[in-house]
Structure formats: structure tokens, C-alpha cells
Amino acid sequence: MTTEAVWSGQWVADRLGIGLRGDAELPELLGLAVRENPKRAQLLVSQVLGKHVPQRPAVVYGAGRRLGAAVRARLGLRAGEPVTVLGFAETATGLGHCVADELEASYLHSTRRPVAGLESVAGFEEEHSHATSHLLLPVDPELLCGDGPLILVDDELSTGQTALNTIAALHRHRPRQRYGLATLVDLRDAADRERLAAFAAELGVLIEVVALAEGRVRLPAGTGERARRLVARLGGGAGVGGPGPGGAGSGDRCAEVVRVPLPWPVGVPEGGRHGFVPAQRVRLEAALPELGERLAKELAGGERRVLVLGCEELMYAPLRLAEALQGALREASQGFPGPADVWFSTTTRSPVLAVDDPGYAIRTRLSFPAHGAPGEGGGLRFAYNVAPGRVAGRRFDAIVLVLDAAADTPELSSDEGLLSKLCEVTDRVLLAVLPVRRPVTARPLRGPEFSSYPAAEVGWLLTDLSGVALEAPTEEREEAVQSGGAHYAESLPVEYQPSPEYQELFHQALRGSARRIALAVATVAETLLHERGERLVLASLARAGTPVGILVRRWLAAAHRIEAPHYAVSIIRGRGIDPVAMRYLTERHDPSDVVFVDGWTGKGAIARELAAALEGTPFDPELAVLADPGRCVRTFGTREDFLIPSACLNSTVSGLVSRTVLRDDLIGPEDFHGAKYYRELARADVSVAFLDIVAAHFPAVRAELAASGTAGPVGAVGLAGAVGPADREPTWAGWAAVERISAEYGIGDVNLVKPGVGETTRVLLRRVPWRVLARRGVGADLDHVRLLATQRGVPVEEVDELPYSCVGLIHPRFSRGVTGGSGRTV
Numbered sequence: 001m002t003t004e005a006v007w008s009g010q011w012v013a014d015r016l017g018i019g020l021r022g023d024a025e026l027p028e029l030l031g032l033a034v035r036e037n038p039k040r041a042q043l044l045v046s047q048v049l050g051k052h053v054p055q056r057p058a059v060v061y062g063a064g065r066r067l068g069a070a071v072r073a074r075l076g077l078r079a080g081e082p083v084t085v086l087g088f089a090e091t092a093t094g095l096g097h098c099v100a101d102e103l104e105a106s107y108l109h110s111t112r113r114p115v116a117g118l119e120s121v122a123g124f125e126e127e128h129s130h131a132t133s134h135l136l137l138p139v140d141p142e143l144l145c146g147d148g149p150l151i152l153v154d155d156e157l158s159t160g161q162t163a164l165n166t167i168a169a170l171h172r173h174r175p176r177q178r179y180g181l182a183t184l185v186d187l188r189d190a191a192d193r194e195r196l197a198a199f200a201a202e203l204g205v206l207i208e209v210v211a212l213a214e215g216r217v218r219l220p221a222g223t224g225e226r227a228r229r230l231v232a233r234l235g236g237g238a239g240v241g242g243p244g245p246g247g248a249g250s251g252d253r254c255a256e257v258v259r260v261p262l263p264w265p266v267g268v269p270e271g272g273r274h275g276f277v278p279a280q281r282v283r284l285e286a287a288l289p290e291l292g293e294r295l296a297k298e299l300a301g302g303e304r305r306v307l308v309l310g311c312e313e314l315m316y317a318p319l320r321l322a323e324a325l326q327g328a329l330r331e332a333s334q335g336f337p338g339p340a341d342v343w344f345s346t347t348t349r350s351p352v353l354a355v356d357d358p359g360y361a362i363r364t365r366l367s368f369p370a371h372g373a374p375g376e377g378g379g380l381r382f383a384y385n386v387a388p389g390r391v392a393g394r395r396f397d398a399i400v401l402v403l404d405a406a407a408d409t410p411e412l413s414s415d416e417g418l419l420s421k422l423c424e425v426t427d428r429v430l431l432a433v434l435p436v437r438r439p440v441t442a443r444p445l446r447g448p449e450f451s452s453y454p455a456a457e458v459g460w461l462l463t464d465l466s467g468v469a470l471e472a473p474t475e476e477r478e479e480a481v482q483s484g485g486a487h488y489a490e491s492l493p494v495e496y497q498p499s500p501e502y503q504e505l506f507h508q509a510l511r512g513s514a515r516r517i518a519l520a521v522a523t524v525a526e527t528l529l530h531e532r533g534e535r536l537v538l539a540s541l542a543r544a545g546t547p548v549g550i551l552v553r554r555w556l557a558a559a560h561r562i563e564a565p566h567y568a569v570s571i572i573r574g575r576g577i578d579p580v581a582m583r584y585l586t587e588r589h590d591p592s593d594v595v596f597v598d599g600w601t602g603k604g605a606i607a608r609e610l611a612a613a614l615e616g617t618p619f620d621p622e623l624a625v626l627a628d629p630g631r632c633v634r635t636f637g638t639r640e641d642f643l644i645p646s647a648c649l650n651s652t653v654s655g656l657v658s659r660t661v662l663r664d665d666l667i668g669p670e671d672f673h674g675a676k677y678y679r680e681l682a683r684a685d686v687s688v689a690f691l692d693i694v695a696a697h698f699p700a701v702r703a704e705l706a707a708s709g710t711a712g713p714v715g716a717v718g719l720a721g722a723v724g725p726a727d728r729e730p731t732w733a734g735w736a737a738v739e740r741i742s743a744e745y746g747i748g749d750v751n752l753v754k755p756g757v758g759e760t761t762r763v764l765l766r767r768v769p770w771r772v773l774a775r776r777g778v779g780a781d782l783d784h785v786r787l788l789a790t791q792r793g794v795p796v797e798e799v800d801e802l803p804y805s806c807v808g809l810i811h812p813r814f815s816r817g818v819t820g821g822s823g824r825t826v
Contacts, residue, residue, distance in 0.1 A: 007031070008045070010359035015230065016223055018042050022187075023214020029213055030184055030359030034227050036302045036351035041227035042217070045353055045361035046184060050319060051091050052352070052362060052384045054307055054343040057322035059706050063184065064098020067212055071151055071182050072103060074210045082148035086170075087272065088108070088135060088155075088162065090348060094315030096153035097272050099182055100281075103151070106143055107276040110134035110166075111313060112770075113392040113406070114375040115274075117441035117670075122169040134166075138275040139439040139587040146172055151180040157211070159192045164199050171203055178552055179207045186211035205666040257419055257429045260298045260400075262291055267586040267618050270317050270404045270434040279590030283618060284320065292324025295400060296332060298430050303340040303397035308384065308420075310346035311403035314371070317434060318402035319344055325400065343396070347383045347418070357387040364389045369414065373406035381479045383418070387425040398428040405431050405436040440584040442672050444567060451655035452687050455548045458655075460568045461581040462542065465661060465674040471495070489572045489662045493766035495678060496650055497789075504684070506653075510693055512780065515646060518697035520626040521548070521639025521704070527635050528595055528624060534562055535593045539585065541606065541623075541655040542568040542675065544758070545598035547646045547691060548626055551599060554695050559702055565589065569596075570660035570673035573605055573751070576613035578673045591618035598625045599644055602759040603738040603750065604632030604730075618805040629756050629804050630734025641805040643781040647758035650765055651678050655687045661768075737803045741773070745809065752810040757781060763808030764788040770811040771795045775802040782806055 013019050016034070029054070031045040039625030044050050050060040077083060087096020087109035100107035106320050112133065120135040121144060136146060150170065152163055163181050186209060188196075196814030200207040204777075246249060264270070265287040268280045299306065303310075308325060322344040329339035354365035364387035367380045388395035399422050413419050422429050440648065444459030445451070451460060470492040497507070528536055540549030546568045556562040569581040585594055596619075607623045614621040623633045629641035646653045658676040661667070667674050736752045747753060754763045763769045764785065772789050774782055776798045785806055787797050 006359045008047070008359060008361040011355060011357050012019055012042065012360065014225055014359070016041070017220040018223060019188075019218040019220070020215055021218065023213040024217045025213050026185065027198065032228060033355075033360060033362040034353040036231055038224070038228065041224045042219070043350070043361075044156055044158070044185070044187070044217070046091075046155050048184065049091060049095060050310075050315065050344045051155075051346055051348060054345040056155050056346045057308070057319055057326060057342060058082075059318055060094070061098055061211070061323060064095050065102040067095070067153075067182050067184065067210070068099040068102025070212065071099060071180055071793055072211045074208055075149055075151075075178070077103065077149070082146050084108070084144065084146055084148065085153060085696065086136075087153045087168075087283040090313045090315075090743055091195045092154045093272065094310075094319050094346075095155055095184070097276065097316035099151065100272075100276070104281075105151070106146075106278065107272045108136065108138050108143055108274075109272045109313065109454075110136055111273045112376060113313070113373050115439055115441075117227050118274075118456055119157065120171045122166075131499065132360065136170075137273065137439070142588075143196075143275050144170065144396075147176065149178040149180055153181055153182045154191045155184050157181065157188050157192075157209070158217070159185045160188050160196050164196065167199075167203070167205075167207065169206070174261075175205075178204055179205060181207065181209045182212045183209070184213070184613050186214045189216060189289075192259050199636045213726075233353065234353060240547055252686045257423065257431055258298055260295060260430050260432045260782065262432050262434065263287070264291070264434055265618075266616065267591055269437040269539055269587075271314050271437075272316065272439055273313065274439045275587065277588075277590070279592070288320055288324040288613055289327065291321055292326075292328035294329040295321065295325045295430065295432065299329075299340070299398055300340050300428055302316045303416045305338045305394075305396045306398045306400065307343045307345065308400045308402060309383065309386065310344070310563050310801055311401070311407050312347055312349060312381070314402065314404055314434075315346050315409075318346065321400070321402055321432070321723040326405075336447075340397070345383075345385065347381050349379070349381050351380065351382060352384065354384065361385060366418075366425070368418045368421050369411045369416060371407055371409045371411035371417060377554065381418070382419070386422070393455055396426050398430065399426045400430040400432060402432045404434045404436065408433045431744055438583070438670070440580055440587060441670065442580065442584070444584075447655065450602050452682065452685050453546075453550065453655045454688075457691075458540070458546055458566045458568050459552070460542065460657065460675070461578065461584055461672045462568065462570060462657075463671045463674040464677065465666060466676045466679070468666060468674075468676070469660075470661060470676065487572075487574065487662075489660065490573060490677065492661065495658070495681065496765045498649060498652075500685070502648075502784065502791075503684075505787060508649045508700070509643050509648060509780075509784065510690060512783060513643060513645060515697045515701070516638075516642065517551075517626065517694045518701050521551045521555050521694065522559075522698070522701050523637040524597075524626060524635060525552045525559070526549075526626050528552070529556065529560065529562075531635075532593070532595060534560070536562070537585070537594045538566040538597055539581075539594050540566065540568050540597040541571050541610075542660055543651070543657050544600075544646065545596075546654055546657075547687070548599050549693055550691055552624075554691070555698060558695070558698050568657075570662070570675070571606060571609060572660060572673070573609055575662055577610060580670060582614075586618070592620060594619055596621070596623050599646060600625050600627040600756060600758045601630040601632040601636075602733065602754055602756045603735045604630045604732060605751070607622060607632045614764050627758075631731045633730060633732060634728045636728075641756050641803075643757050643784070647761045648784050649686070651682055652684045653687055653690050656681055656685055684686050718744060733803060738807075741807060741809075747809065747812045749812065752812050754808040754810065757785065757805050758809075760785055760806045760808035761788070764792055764794065767808075768811045769794045770809045771797055773797050773799050773802060773809065775805055776800055778805045 007027045012032035015781045033043040035043045048063040083105040085100035085107045089110045095111040122136045185686045216821045265283045288517045308322035326342040333339040352364045366383040446455040447453045471494045472491045538549045540546045571577040611621040624635040626637045628636035661674040
């Protein structure tokens with residue numbers, strides 16, 4: 001690996017008597033240096049890690065993948081077997097990620113960067129390290145709760161004590177049966193190995209160790225004291241060896257620092273500090289060629305040696321960018337003339353003596369003030385072997401510094417900062433700042449603490465505003481909304497309390513339509529399963545979509561034994577979908593698996609809002625609904641405008657949850673949208689009863705479809721192919737009808753025209769209705785609409801050629817006291 005004829009540990013061996021013995025490739029993998037750390041004298045300097053010694057990115061990435069393959073072979077891991085990989089900060093964050101790539105595993109690395117509001121699921125100490133405390137901060141605590149093996153990755157196993165500390169902490173958090181320790185070099189002695197075996201026996205677990213090479217370190221007595229005297233004599237913090245010949249040196253500066261904006265893929269973390277899942281890896285792989293080309297275009301041209309320099313824990317992203325840059329340069333050169341040689345290394349917080357000698361692993365050192373996020377600590381940071389020293393051929397013509405936004409601080413650009421130091425040793429510096437991942441610290445609300453649904457049915461990605469007075473009289477809300485003084489989502493209507501007569505209409509409707517709803521649920525669920533696969537994640541639009549999301553989830557469990565995650569998210573017309581909820585889903589699931597679910601479509605305003613809100617994101621904006629009378633979506637149970645009984649009521653059929661609220665004085669930038677839980681309405685609650693009555697028809701629907709030969713296994717056309725409508729493409733006929741009605745009745749605003757049984761019901765329950773248009777001949781499906789209209793004093797006008805069963809018209813240009821004019825205009 002090293003281009004020097006002499007071993008890069010010889011200088012330390014000659015002066016301190018420290019040596020290595022073991023596998024033949026140990027000298028190629030490791031050199032030696034002297035730490036400025038009283039806890040341990042020697043530093044084993046990896047030649048393939050990309051930390052202290054610049055190395056070609058293919059060598060670094062290849063070593064990690066090779067270690068991952070060895071883990072698979074040793075543990076006998078099967079394809080698709082769930083595995084989690086944990087890397088240690090700071091030196092093994094990239095190595096662990098490479099192992100996870102090979103195993104197609106979820107990944108997390110420990111960190112020393114605290115995050116406000118995010119608690120560590122476990123912590124442990126690394127006794128010999130310069131910075132000892134490690135935090136584990138996954139955005140999804142379930143990342144470390146799987147049943148499969150947990151693979152811990154470090155660049156070296158010296159004693160194994162850090163690994164024991166980690167396993168002890170994690171086993172207290174979530175016991176499991178198998179652990180793996182993966183490392184480039186295993187240097188434990190017999191006592192260390194016996195201690196690990198005893199520890200595993202005490203826990204009653206299997207711990208397997210995998211290494212690319214094994215050996216021992218020879219440490220003569222008194223090594224620590226001799227090392228301290230050596231550091232003091234050779235200059236301590238100043239190090240030995242400066243820019244040297246061929247470097248800018250002597251206070252000269254490189255021509256410029258160029259900031260390079262990179263099109264980093266949306267929803268992909270900059271590293272594994274808070275977790276990195278296989279789906280995110282796929283999106284990063286797809287984006288890397290373009291990222292490499294973007295960096296290549298910013299080089300001056302003619303460079304022979306280019307260094308991509310990562311920043312402390314941020315190793316994996318810079319490594320992959322270095323690979324992509326090398327590929328882009330080769331592609332651009334077409335082999336003639338030869339492309340620049342790309343190298344990779346990272347900065348570190350560990351102080352090490354620098355000696356510009358071929359037999360020493362740390363030839364040069366740049367030191368600079370820390371420039372990290374708050375809580376990471378101050379002091380000095382270091383970049384080793386970046387300055388060329390006395391060998392001009394080691395000089396880099398350009399350096400690409402890659403860091404995350406949290407490290408892009410004033411200290412970075414100060415006179416003594418890292419950028420200034422790099423400018424002294426190269427001609428051109430490119431600065432690529434990756435977007436820092438802001439973990440969502442909010443957590444889903446679940447019943448019974450929030451909503452009357454069981455906890456497993458749905459997680460509400462909402463902020464609990466139950467203690468806030470948000471209700472206003474309907475007339476006041478309508479006047480404020482139409483005058484432009486308020487948005488409808490800034491307050492709540494007073495919850496409608498149904499009369500006994502109206503409640504009886506609900507139960508009659510439910511009894512009459514439960515089977516039809518069950519069939520529509522089955523159609524939607526099977527269509528989604530056939531087209532999107534078994535990894536479905538349901539995101540229902542709160543609140544009307546939430547009962548539908550639960551029913552789809554129940555069908556998948558009953559018919560296919562699939563326990564699909566289900567969340568309720570807020571979308572607000574004119575404000576879009578909750579961005580914090582989308583970040584939450586992105587952190588925990590593959591966005592391509594997320595399906596948005598609602599109850600029905602009217603004119604398609606929410607379908608359009610959803611598509612606009614998700615444009616440019618990795619989410620599929622297609623909406624799945626039970627009924628699509630507006631012909632706005634592709635995935636639906638029916639296009640009939642029939643009564644879905646959950647539309648008859650408000651919170652009492654939706655888990656006792658209000659509609660969603662968005663107000664700046666209540667909802668912060670890191671909060672989910674808000675809602676209330678009406679516990680006081682529990683006696684009138686029919687939320688679970690509605691679900692149970694519909695789900696009771698599932699066995700009959702399944703049997704009927706199986707008997708007719710239309711049911712099929714997962715992956716076959718099955719039910720969806722038999723009962724799904726042939727013409728699924730949206731025509732937006734409903735929107736055209738709404739525009740016609742708005743013009744005909746002189747309303748002038750399509751938002752005041754609410755088509756369909758469900759939307760008309762909402763108008764009567766929580767807006768100021770003007771009139772109801774009912775298609776002539778529609779019977780029982782509109783009984784509840786006629787009753788509500790009578791109670792509100794609203795005329796019902798029978799019309800012909802209406803594409804919906806009914807349409808509700810909100811009072812246009814409403815102010816209190818208006819009673820309407822001719823019925824055509826106000």
C-alpha cells in the first residue's frame with residue numbers, strides 16, 4: 001500500500017522499541033506514530049482507513065467492503081437477513097458504513113456531537129481515546145431494536161475494551177443473541193480474548209470477531225515515559241515538518257477558495273450519525289455520478305494530484321465523493337491525457353507527533369481551531385500528511401474540503417482556520433458543504449393518550465393542542481376566512497353534537513354500506529400491494545383519511561399477514577403537507593414505499609395540493625382513496641359518489657381527533673402540525689365501532705373473491721386485477737364541473753364549491769352553507785344531508801346532470817347577517 005520502501009513504523013520501532021508481529025500483511029496495513037496522549041503512547045496508523053494517511057478512495061472503500069464480505073462469511077448471514085451495523089467515532093465512521101454497504105444493512109455510528117432534544121439511546125466510554133464519551137443518537141430508536149445480529153466496527157481491536165463497554169450498554173437497552181466485532185486488525189493478546197469470552201458467557205450471547213489481519217503489539221516497559229520525553233524534545237504541538245519544497249509555504253496563499261454547491265439528494269443524510277438505511281444508500285448511489293461531475297467541473301484542469309478531505313466524523317460522504325470525482329475525471333479524460341489522481345483522508349481531533357521521515361507514518365501536520373457544532377468541544381483539530389513536507393511529489397495541486405453545514409462556521413474561515421491552512425499547501429481549494437441532517441425530535445402520538453384508536457393502529461404525526469382553546473363559532477370563522485383575515489387552519493369549528501335522529505341515520509348508513517366499503521378497502525389495498533409491493537408504509541391524511549388508512553392496514557394484516565406501518569399526517573390547503581412529518585417519514589422509511597391515503601376526492605383540491613407539496617421530493621404524490629367521484633386519482637375503490645359513513649360525523653368517527661391546526665404562535669419550525677383530542681366526547685365515540693363493523697365483512701369479501709377466482713397471492717394480479725376499474729387514468733371531470741357550477745351560481749371561487757357526499761357533509765357540519773345541489777333521484781345516500789340541511793335552514797335544490805350525488809355551496813362573500821339573494825348570486 002505504501003509507496004515508501006521503508007516501513008512507516010520503523011522510526012518508532014528504532015526509538016521506542018515498539019513493534020508488530022503477526023500476519024504478513026500487517027506492515028502494509030499499519031504504520032506507527034507517537035500520540036500526544038498520556039493514556040497511550042503509540043498510534044497504530046492505518047494505511048487503508050483514509051483518516052491520517054491519504055489513500056486512493058477505491059482502496060479505502062474496497063477494504064471496508066472486503067471486511068463486510070468477511071463478516072457475512074463468518075456469521076453465515078443469508079441474503080435479506082436483517083442486520084444492523086454500528087461504527088465507532090471518529091476513525092471508523094466511514095469503515096463501518098462501507099461494511100454496511102456490503103451487507104445491505106442499516107447503519108449508525110457513535111458521535112460526540114450532541115443534538116438538542118435528541119436523547120442518546122445508549123452511551124459508552126473509550127478509555128484510551130483523546131475524546132472518550134460516545135453518544136448513540138438514532139432518529140429512529142427502533143434502529144437498534146431488531147432481532148438480527150448487531151455488527152460493531154472499529155479500525156482496530158487493541159484490547160477490545162471499547163467493544164465490551166458498547167455491548168454492555170446496548171444489551172441493557174435491547175438484549176439480543178448475536179453480536180459481531182469487525183475490524184481491520186485484531187491485536188488483542190490472550191488475556192484480552194479470554195476476557196471477551198467470559199463476558200459473552202456472562203451475558204449468554206454469541207460474540208464473533210472478524211478481522212482482515214491479526215497480530216500483536218510489542219510494548220517494552222517504560223514506553224509511555226519515553227514517548228512523553230520524545231514528544232517534549234521534538235516540539236510537541238508544533239510538530240516536525242512544514243510545507244517544505246513545492247508547497248505554497250511562507251505565508252503565501254492559494255489563488256482562491258471556491259464554494260461548490262452540490263445537488264445532494266433530498267432525504268439522504270450526510271452520514272450515519274443519526275442512522276442510514278438501505279433505501280437512502282440506493283438514492284445516494286444514483287446521485288453520485290452527477291455529484292462527481294459537479295466537482296470535476298470546478299477543478300482548474302491539469303491537476304495531477306487532488307485530495308478530497310473529510311471532516312472528523314464525516315468520512316463516508318467525502319469518501320464516496322472522492323470515488324465519484326475520480327470516475328468523472330476518468331470519463332472526461334477518456335484516458336488521454338491521464339486523469340488526475342484522487343486521494344482521500346479526513347481531519348481529526350487526535351493530537352499526534354509529526355516527523356518528516358520515510359519511516360514514520362505522520363510526516364506533516366496542520367493544526368487549526370475547532371470549527372464544529374456547539375457541544376463538540378473546542379481546542380485544536382489536525383490534518384495529517386496533507387502538507388507535502390520535504391517531498392515535492394507528495395504535494396496536492398487541489399484540495400476538495402467536504403464538511404456538513406454545522407462545521408461551516410466563522411472559525412473555519414478565520415486567519416488561523418482550516419481554509420487558511422489548506423491555502424498554504426495547495427493551489428486551489430474547493431469547499432463543498434453538505435446539508436446537515438436536522439433530526440426530527442418530535443414523536444408520534446398514539447392512543448389512548450391521544451385518540452381513541454389503539455396504539456398499534458396509527459401513529460399521529462401531530463402536536464397535541466388539547467389544552468388550547470381553538471374553537472370559534474362557525475359564522476365568525478367563515479367571515480374571517482373569506483375576508484382574508486385568517487386561514488381556516490388557524491382555528492377549529494365547534495364540534496357538531498349529533499342529535500339522536502342523526503346518529504340513527506349514521507348507523508343505518510353504516511349497516512347498509514359496510515360491505516361496499518369493505519370491498520372498496522380490499523380493492524385499494526390489493527392495488528397498492530400489486531403495484532407497490534409488500535413494504536407499504538401508509539400515510540393517511542388526517543383526519544378523514546385516517547379511518548381508511550386503518551382499514552387498509554387491517555386488510556393487509558388479515559389477508560396477507562403484512563403489518564404495514566401507518567401514520568396520520570396533516571395537509572392543509574394553501575399551506576401544503578407538514579414538512580416535519582415528511583422529514584420524520586424520510587428518516588425512518590424509504591419514501592418510495594410511502595402511500596398517501598384519504599377517504600374520497602371532491603374536485604381534487606387535496607390531490608393537487610399533495611402533488612405540489614411533494615414536487616422535487618422522493619415521495620410518490622399519488623393519492624389512494626376509497627371513492628373518486630371527481631376522477632382525480634389512479635388508485636381508488638370506486639368512482640361512485642356513495643356515502644362513506646365516516647363522512648357523517650366529525651371527531652367521533654375519527655378517533656376523537658380534531659381537524660389539523662397550523663398557527664405560528666402554537667407550532668414551531670420543528671413541530672408537527674397540531675390537533676386536539678376530545679376526550680370529553682368519549683360517550684358519543686363510534687370510531688372503533690365503525691372500523692370493526694366494516695372489517696367484519698373482510699372474511700366474506702375474501703371468500704367471495706376467492707370463490708370467483710379473482711383473489712391471488714402477493715405479487716399476482718389477484719383481487720386488484722379483477723375488481724379494479726379498467727380505466728384508471730384521471731380525467732379531472734369533477735374539477736371541470738365545479739368550475740361550471742361556480743360560474744353558473746355567480747360564486748367566483750371554486751374553493752366555495754364542495755362536490756360529493758363527503759364534502760357536502762363537511763360543509764353542513766363546519767362551514768356556513770348557502771345551499772345544497774342534489775342530483776335528482778338520489779335516495780338514502782343523502783338522507784343525512786337532507787336532515788343536516790333542514791337543521792341548518794339550508795335549501796336543497798334538485799338538479800339534473802350533476803356528476804356527483806350532491807354538491808355543497810359555501811356562502812360566498814359571507815358576513816354575519818347575510819341571508820342570500822336570488823339563489824344565483826349574492
